[in-house]
Amino acid sequence: MENRVVVDKAPELTQIDDVAAQVDLSVALGEVNLANPVMPASGCFGPELAPLLPLDQLGAVVTKTVFSVERAGNPAHRLTETAFGMLNSVGIPSPGSEEFRKGLLKQYKASGTKVVVSIGGLFTQEYYTIAEELGNEDVAAFEVNVSCPNLEHGGLAIGTSPERVAEVVKGIRRFTTRPLFIKLTPTVSSIGEIAKAAEDAGATAVTVSNSFSGLAVNIHKRTSVLGSGAGGYTGPAVKPLALKLVRDAAQAVSIPVIGCGGITTAEDVAEFMIAGATAVQVGTATFTRPTAMSEIIADLEPLCHRLNVSKISELIGTLDTPIPSRSLS
Numbered sequence: 108m109e110n111r112v113v114v115d116k117a118p119e120l121t122q123i124d125d126v127a128a129q130v131d132l133s134v135a136l137g138e139v140n141l142a143n144p145v146m147p148a149s150g151c152f153g154p155e156l157a158p159l160l161p162l163d164q165l166g167a168v169v170t171k172t173v174f175s176v177e178r179a180g181n182p183a184h185r186l187t188e189t190a191f192g193m194l195n196s197v198g199i200p201s202p203g204s205e206e207f208r209k210g211l212l213k214q215y216k217a218s219g220t221k222v223v224v225s226i227g228g229l230f231t232q233e234y235y236t237i238a239e240e241l242g243n244e245d246v247a248a249f250e251v252n253v254s255c256p257n258l259e260h261g262g263l264a265i266g267t268s269p270e271r272v273a274e275v276v277k278g279i280r281r282f283t284t285r286p287l288f289i290k291l292t293p294t295v296s297s298i299g300e301i302a303k304a305a306e307d308a309g310a311t312a313v314t315v316s317n318s319f320s321g322l323a324v325n326i327h328k329r330t331s332v333l334g335s336g337a338g339g340y341t342g343p344a345v346k347p348l349a350l351k352l353v354r355d356a357a358q359a360v361s362i363p364v365i366g367c368g369g370i371t372t373a374e375d376v377a378e379f380m381i382a383g384a385t386a387v388q389v390g391t392a393t394f395t396r397p398t399a400m401s402e403i404i405a406d407l408e409p410l411c412h413r414l415n416v417s418k419i420s421e422l423i424g425t426l427d428t429p430i431p432s433r434s435l436s
C-alpha cells in the first residue's frame with residue numbers, strides 16, 4: 108500500500124516537510140559514503156554541465172577513463188543513434204595522467220564533490236602505471252575499466268577472464284590503498300564468476316556494467332556506420348539486460364554492486380536497487396536530457412514515500428522472486 112500523507116489544513120504542511128526530510132538517500136560503497144546513490148557513468152558527463160547540474164547534487168562524479176599516456180581516440184563517426192539506444196566508439200581519447208591531474212582532476216577536486224577516477228589501459232602494465240601515477244591522489248575511489256581491448260590478448264578485454272581480472276586488481280592494489288570499483292564488461296557468460304574474482308582480489312565494489320557490443324550498417328556504402336567498425340550499445344534498450352547482470356552479480360558477491368545501463372528515471376534507480384545495486388550510474392540519459400540526473404535525484408525522495416521506505420538503502424537486494432537453479436531463459 109502507498110504511504111499517503113493526508114493534509115487538511117495549512118499548518119500540517121510543516122508535517123509533510125518533516126516527513127519528507129526523514130527520507131535518507133545516503134548509501135555506502137564500502138568506506139565511500141554517498142549522499143545519494145546517483146553518479147554519472149564514465150565518459151557521459153563533464154564539468155561543462157555544472158551550470159545545469161551543480162556537482163554537489165551528485166552522489167559523486169566519475170571521470171572519463173584516463174590512460175597513462177595521451178591517446179587520440181577512434182576515427183569518425185564516433186556516435187550514432189539507433190532505434191532504441193545509442194552506439195558509440197569514442198575509443199577513450201585521453202589527455203594522459205599528467206594533463207588529467209593538472210586539468211580535470213584539479214577542477215573536480217576544487218568543486219568539493221566526491222571524485223571517482225576511472226582508469227584503464229590497453230596493456231596490463233598500463234593499468235599498473237596509471238595506478239602508480241595517480242594512486243596517492245586524494246580521491247574517493249578509482250574505478251577500473253576492465254572493458255578496454257587488451258592488446259596482449261588479441262583485443263579481448265581483461266573483464267572477460269576471472270583470472271585476468273584478479274591479476275589486474277591485485278596488481279593495482281600494490282599502488283593504491285584507495286577504494287577500487289571494478290567496472291565489468293557485460294559480454295561474458297557468467298558475470299557472477301567475474302564479480303567474485305574481483306571481490307576475492309580486493310575490490311571494494313563492482314560496477315555492472317559497461318556498454319554492450321553493437322554494430323550499425325550503412326546499407327548504401329555497405330560499411331559500418333562507426334569509423335572503428337563497431338561500438339558500445341547503451342541507453343534505455345539495455346536496461347533489462349543490465350538489470351539481470353546486476354541481479355546475478357549481487358547474488359555472487361558480498362561487496363556492493365553499482366548498477367549501470369539504461370537508467371533514465373528515479374523508478375529505474377529503484378529497479379536497480381531492488382535487483383541488488385547499492386548505487387547507480389547514469390550515462391546516455393544525460394546526452395538526451397542534460398538535466399536527467401538532477402531530475403532523477405529530485406524524484407527519489409517522493410518515490411521513497413510511495414514505496415514506503417524511509418531510507419533508500421532499504422530497497423537494496425529486496426527482489427522477492429526466487430531464482431531457479433537452472434533457468435531456461
Ligand SMILES: Cc1cc2nc3c(=O)[nH]c(=O)nc-3n(C[C@H](O)[C@H](O)[C@H](O)COP(=O)(O)O)c2cc1C
Nearest residue numbers: 148149150172252317318341342368369389390391
Ligand atoms: C559516449 C560514451 C562514452 C563512454 N566512455 C566510457 C569510458 O571512458 N569509460 C567507461 O568505463 N565507460 C564509458 N562509457 C560507458 C558508460 O559509462 C556506461 O557504462 C554505458 O553507457 C551504459 O550506461 P547508459 O546505458 O546509462 O549509457 C561510455 C559511454 C558512452 C555513451
